[in-house]
Amino acid sequence: MIRLLIDGQHVEVSEGTTVLKAAERAGIELPRFCFHPAFVPEGSCRLCLVQIEGFPKLELGCSTVVREGMKVATQSPVVREARRGVLEFLLTEHPLDCPICDKAGECKLQDYASDYGLTESVFREAKEKREKRLPIGEKLLLDRERCIQCTRCVRFLAEITKTHELGLFERGVHAEIGIYEGRPVRNGYAGNLVDLCPVGAITDTDFRFKTRPWFLARGESVCPHCSRGCNIYVDHHPGFPRVPGSAKVYRIRPRVNEAVNGPWICDYGRYGFVEAQNKGRSDRPFWNRGGAMTELSWDKVRIVVGEKLKALRESGRTGRAAVAASGWLTNEDLYLVRKIFRDDLKISRLFIVDPKPGESDGMLLLPDRAPNRRGAAELGFDLAPPSLEALTRETDVLILFGPHLAAHFGLEELRTAFDKIAFKILVTSHLSGLESLADVVLASATPAEKEGSFTNADGRVQRFSATARSCPDVRPELRILQDLAREIGLRSDLYGPAAAARTVHVALVQEIPFFGARA
Amino acid sequence: MTRATKVLTELFWLEHLHRIEAYLDRGGYQALKKALTEMKPEQVQEEVKKAGLRGRGGAGFPAGVKWGFIPKDLDKPRYLCVNADEGEPGTFKDKYILSHDPHLLIEGIVLAAYAVGIHSAYVYIRGEYELIARRLEQAIAEAYAKGYLGRNILGAGFDLELVVHRGAGAYICGEETSLLESLEGKRGNPRLKPPFPALVGLFQCPTVINNVETLANVPFIIQKGAAWFVEQGLPKDGGTRLFGVSGAVAKPGLYELPAGTSLREIIYTHAGGMKDGRKLKAVIPGGMSSPILRADEIDVAMDVDSIAAAGSMLGSGAIIVIAEGTPILHVLRKVAKFYAHESCGQCTPCRLGTSWIHKIVERMAAGGGTRDDVDTLVRLAGNIKGRTLCPLGDAAAMPVAAIAQKFRAELEATLERSAVRP
Numbered sequence: 001m002i003r004l005l006i007d008g009q010h011v012e013v014s015e016g017t018t019v020l021k022a023a024e025r026a027g028i029e030l031p032r033f034c035f036h037p038a039f040v041p042e043g044s045c046r047l048c049l050v051q052i053e054g055f056p057k058l059e060l061g062c063s064t065v066v067r068e069g070m071k072v073a074t075q076s077p078v079v080r081e082a083r084r085g086v087l088e089f090l091l092t093e094h095p096l097d098c099p100i101c102d103k104a105g106e107c108k109l110q111d112y113a114s115d116y117g118l119t120e121s122v123f124r125e126a127k128e129k130r131e132k133r134l135p136i137g138e139k140l141l142l143d144r145e146r147c148i149q150c151t152r153c154v155r156f157l158a159e160i161t162k163t164h165e166l167g168l169f170e171r172g173v174h175a176e177i178g179i180y181e182g183r184p185v186r187n188g189y190a191g192n193l194v195d196l197c198p199v200g201a202i203t204d205t206d207f208r209f210k211t212r213p214w215f216l217a218r219g220e221s222v223c224p225h226c227s228r229g230c231n232i233y234v235d236h237h238p239g240f241p242r243v244p245g246s247a248k249v250y251r252i253r254p255r256v257n258e259a260v261n262g263p264w265i266c267d268y269g270r271y272g273f274v275e276a277q278n279k280g281r282s283d284r285p286f287w288n289r290g291g292a293m294t295e296l297s298w299d300k301v302r303i304v305v306g307e308k309l310k311a312l313r314e315s316g317r318t319g320r321a322a323v324a325a326s327g328w329l330t331n332e333d334l335y336l337v338r339k340i341f342r343d344d345l346k347i348s349r350l351f352i353v354d355p356k357p358g359e360s361d362g363m364l365l366l367p368d369r370a371p372n373r374r375g376a377a378e379l380g381f382d383l384a385p386p387s388l389e390a391l392t393r394e395t396d397v398l399i400l401f402g403p404h405l406a407a408h409f410g411l412e413e414l415r416t417a418f419d420k421i422a423f424k425i426l427v428t429s430h431l432s433g434l435e436s437l438a439d440v441v442l443a444s445a446t447p448a449e450k451e452g453s454f455t456n457a458d459g460r461v462q463r464f465s466a467t468a469r470s471c472p473d474v475r476p477e478l479r480i481l482q483d484l485a486r487e488i489g490l491r492s493d494l495y496g497p498a499a500a501a502r503t504v505h506v507a508l509v510q511e512i513p514f515f516g517a518r519a
Numbered sequence: 520m521t522r523a524t525k526v527l528t529e530l531f532w533l534e535h536l537h538r539i540e541a542y543l544d545r546g547g548y549q550a551l552k553k554a555l556t557e558m559k560p561e562q563v564q565e566e567v568k569k570a571g572l573r574g575r576g577g578a579g580f581p582a583g584v585k586w587g588f589i590p591k592d593l594d595k596p597r598y599l600c601v602n603a604d605e606g607e608p609g610t611f612k613d614k615y616i617l618s619h620d621p622h623l624l625i626e627g628i629v630l631a632a633y634a635v636g637i638h639s640a641y642v643y644i645r646g647e648y649e650l651i652a653r654r655l656e657q658a659i660a661e662a663y664a665k666g667y668l669g670r671n672i673l674g675a676g677f678d679l680e681l682v683v684h685r686g687a688g689a690y691i692c693g694e695e696t697s698l699l700e701s702l703e704g705k706r707g708n709p710r711l712k713p714p715f716p717a718l719v720g721l722f723q724c725p726t727v728i729n730n731v732e733t734l735a736n737v738p739f740i741i742q743k744g745a746a747w748f749v750e751q752g753l754p755k756d757g758g759t760r761l762f763g764v765s766g767a768v769a770k771p772g773l774y775e776l777p778a779g780t781s782l783r784e785i786i787y788t789h790a791g792g793m794k795d796g797r798k799l800k801a802v803i804p805g806g807m808s809s810p811i812l813r814a815d816e817i818d819v820a821m822d823v824d825s826i827a828a829a830g831s832m833l834g835s836g837a838i839i840v841i842a843e844g845t846p847i848l849h850v851l852r853k854v855a856k857f858y859a860h861e862s863c864g865q866c867t868p869c870r871l872g873t874s875w876i877h878k879i880v881e882r883m884a885a886g887g888g889t890r891d892d893v894d895t896l897v898r899l900a901g902n903i904k905g906r907t908l909c910p911l912g913d914a915a916a917m918p919v920a921a922i923a924q925k926f927r928a929e930l931e932a933t934l935e936r937s938a939v940r941p
Contacts, residue, residue: 043711043908044866057905063711085902089871122895125878149864168706168864171689173874175864 004070019072020048020061028074031083031112033150033198035062038263039159045150047112049082050074058082084116092123093173094199095145103200105213109148128173136166136178137185139205139271140193144176147201153177153193160264161363163187177201188361191270192263195253206271207251211237217247219467220255222454224328224371224447225269225276228364229456230254230261232273234448236468247469249277249448260460266365273448277468280430282443284473288436298475298483301442306487308423312397313345313488322349322395325381326402327370329477330452331461331515332504334372334379336481336494337401344490349395351386352376353404366457371447375455378514392417399425401444401477403432411437427480443474450476451501453515461515463505478504526739526751526759527732528775531619537654539661542622548667550738551626554633555675558741563634567737569745571757575612576602576693576730577806577834578910579756579823582737586635588717589725598721599632599640600702600728604686604693606645607806608857609837612761613731615773617644617651620735621658625681627734629667630741632679635727640681643698646688656683690861694909695728697863708865709909732761752778756822760836764790767797767842779822786817786840797842801926805834807854808914810921831921847926848884848933854922855880858915866908872899873915888934896923 003012006019006026013022018041020030033045041063048061053071058079073079091113098104130144154166154177165185169178179185185193194204216235223230236249252273254265285296287304296304312318325337341347354370377383385408392398398421405414411433418424418437426438435441447454449470453463466476478501485495494504509516535541542548554563568583589597601624605613616624628640644652659681662668670678684702686692692701696710699721720726736758740748749757756778762785765771769791776785782804786792793799799814804821810831812819819829826833841850859877864870876899879892900920903912923930 041711046867046906046908049906060711082902082906085906086867089867089875089902092871092875122891123875124889125875125882148867149870168708171691171864172859172862173864173870175870 002066002068002070004066004068004072006072007074013066015066017066018062019050019052019059019064019066019070022066023050023061023072023074030061030074031108031115032062033108033148034152036152036155036196036263039152039155042151042155045148046086047083049079049086051076051079080116083112084118087112087116087118088121090148091118091121092125093127093145094148095127095143097146101146101200102203102208103146103197103213107200108198130176134178135184136202137190137193140185140190141203141205141208142177143201143203146199147177148199149175149177150198151177152196152198153202156189156193156196157185157187160192161187161189188266188268188365189264189363191267192254192265204251206274211250216250217467219448219465221252221448221464221467222371222462223252223265223269223273224454225272225369226266226358226364226366227327227368227371227373227457228261228366229371229454229460229462230265230269230364231257231462232265232269234273234467236448239469249274249468260456260458260462261364264364266361266363268365276430277446277448280432281446281471281474282428282431282435282441283471285440285442286435287440288438291436296440298473301440302483302487305425305440305442306484308397308425309345309484310488317396318345318347320395321345321347321397321399322351322391323347323399324351324353324386324391324401324405325376326404327352327354327368327373327376327383328402328404328447329376330372330447330450330501331375331379331455331508332452332501333401333477333481334376334381335504335508335511336478336485338379338381339492339494340481340485340490341399344485345488349386349390350381351391352381352383353385353400353402353408354383355404355407368457371454371456374457374459375453375461375515378455378459378512388413388417392421395420396422397425398423399427400434400438401427403428403430403434406432406434427477429474442480443471444480445470445474445476449474450478452476452478453501453505455515459514463502476501524759524777525775527616527620527623527735527761528773531615536619537621537658539622539658539665542620547622548626550741551629551633551667552673554630554741555673555677560634560636563630563741566745567634567740570736570740570748571745571752571755572733572736572740572748573756573823574730575732575736575761575835577607577808577832579833582729582733585717585729586631586727588715589635589727590718593725595724596639596722597635597637598724598726599628599635599637600695600698600721600726601628601640601642601731601734602693602695602698602728603642603644603648603731604698605648605731605835606690606693606861607808607835607837608853609763609765609803609839610806610835611763611765612773612836614648614651615761616731616735617648617655621655622662623735623738624655624731625658625662625667627737628681629672629677629679630737631727631729631734633677637727638678638680640679641702641721642681642683643692643702644683644685645693646686649685652683652685659683689863690857691863691909691911694911696909698728699726708863709911711908753822755824760821760833762789762821763835763837764840765838766840767794767799767845768792768840769794776821779820779825782812782817782819782821782826782838785821785838790838790840793840793842797844799840800843800845801841801847801850803837803839803841803918805832806837807839807857808832808918809834810917811850811925813925846933847922847929848880851919851922851930852880852884854915854918858911862911862915866912868903869907869909869912869915872903872912875899876915876919883930883934890931890934892934893923893927893930896920 030048049058051073357367692707701707859873900916904916
């Protein structure tokens, strides 16, 4: 261990640690543009300069390795003056178009300029004119006037994706980031460039000009679009208290978890999440009577569906029911599915139906396009998709969770098979065409709108809470299940209206310790 | 003390010296023969260390010490890179060695490689030196044919491959780590140090980088001994120096003089004094990046330490003489334009500082200067110096600060005459 003094504080770190990381240990964050923990230090922005006793010049925090007895000053007048100098240089050629910049409010240049009191400019020269909206990828625009040449984007594509789409061209004040002719940024991780850019030089056409960062609430969640379970922030508009309607999710961003996703997420999840959250939603329960859709209240749902299940139970014909659950359900949802349908109602035909597997990209994205298949497996579900025959033969009541069956069979094929079934219940957050085949359709919440946990492919159980508010007529599956259980007269503390997902989780862990050990 | 005065350039007058026959006639490759047959590599290194040979590229680091930094027990190839990217404005000394006496350099390269245990060497030559590069390649071909390069040199069991690589015209590639990047086929941006090239250099392997003139001295050290070499200069700064004198002197050109010769003597005795009897105004003593000296500051010995004590630097020994009548603003414009043009753009202070300085100076020259511009120039130079990733920042900042401080009165007078704004 190396002991050193940073701003008068004693710090002890392991050998080979940089001054920047040692300072972080002491709770001191050195300003930085080019430095990013995932990359080799670049040392080009010159903002993390610190004063080290016995060194003739200011040294870089990001690349200087600590030595025993070092005395570091991170806020001395000389250091502050040097940083002011660097920021002043950056601001000379910066367009200062914060009022129309997407990054305003979360821009590091803005933050540091304010921290270091740069309010007046003595720069009287003409600024360089540069490209303001250069398309560099499918959803990426580059503003070369705002760019401060930290080259995080270039290094991300060189060191992380190893696709090398961006390069540095020209030199001196004319140096600019750019793509090579006819080779735009095209890899499954391009969206990370927007998060990486410390200023508003790279913006996302999906997010551009839609809102301002300070209007957004930041919730923590887990990405459900594959079995990796990347940790994310869900940036959403919290909505207005008196106006109903779901809170719009504007973007998701990676939340660092070194054990799962590191600092990145893939574009499949990033853009898929926002798309799924905001589009094609089933936003209220309804009744489908021969093609005529009528709205249904949740009270009526309880009565109508409850009646069917009660009848089934009382007549002892639960063998004529089938349930298709999904790896999109949480561990808690699946636990209740198992408890209600298998244990209480003695329905033996419980299946898992998920989207068809895709391809792995060799980085984060895994083939299983559902977040909780591992959890379903641990709960004893058979993960193999059922044949249509197994699902529909000799069936009077069919309960479907999720729209995924539509991915495996054609609608006409399903219609023929479903015709024989007296009562079909579809619990879904999204419309898929399947609703035209169901008798009642119940609108359920997306993972961002509910509480629970997913078990990722590595067996890591990750809990999350509801971050985005849903439409008032949308309910989480857990609540739907509990309401039905009570309605048909099943008894358990877990079915009570007060039993939240965390209560169910505790019971789940008690029964199957697997879910507790890795929380 | 016997001073030969001329060492490197003594035989430059010989016709066809660049051909190997002429070089052998004058006793060429004898030092190599001596080293390979009579000396161990460590002895060669020790001799160069004792000779006090300091790097001729600008920084003046002792060459023997630099060689000693190469790790001895690392299981990796080692490389020698010869810095022939002579780009410092005013400098033309390496050009003379390369074009007049390329075999002297080759012999120096083989000696250095032998001393450090290197089997691959590169000469990184500036792109503009096209004819010289061809001449060097011809000389290398001759040396291969005669067995002074390649496998089993002089039958002594030592191998060395030597390759010429031409630059593409960037001043920054004369900075050693940019040179390495460029040699590796990448954009010539400097690297963050540490690690230093002696440990992690070309292709991530230990690398020695020496200037042309530095290596050209090595055959003389080996042949005549370290003691003799020290006698030609100073104990800590051995040998002679090549001074490239340009500007307003009667006889501009390349002068080989002992280290420590006074600047006044170089200008007035060797370079024939001022041209057309003009008065001396200022001298840039060691290439454009060295801080300017006023006419009353030229009684200074031209060796690394003395000139540093006088607030400037010996650099590449390129002396630019400026006569009265030359507006200092013109000098400042040249300096500002050059560094703004040659900044690689990697680090913030150099990229934006050199450009800002250039913009201010151009505005001053166009008649739009204001009184606080000189203060701003000094302040900006201060914000660049010592804060950049590579020495180019210092090289850009030092001359600007020196000109602005030493010629403040003249600059401010210019501004007052042309001021359009208060």
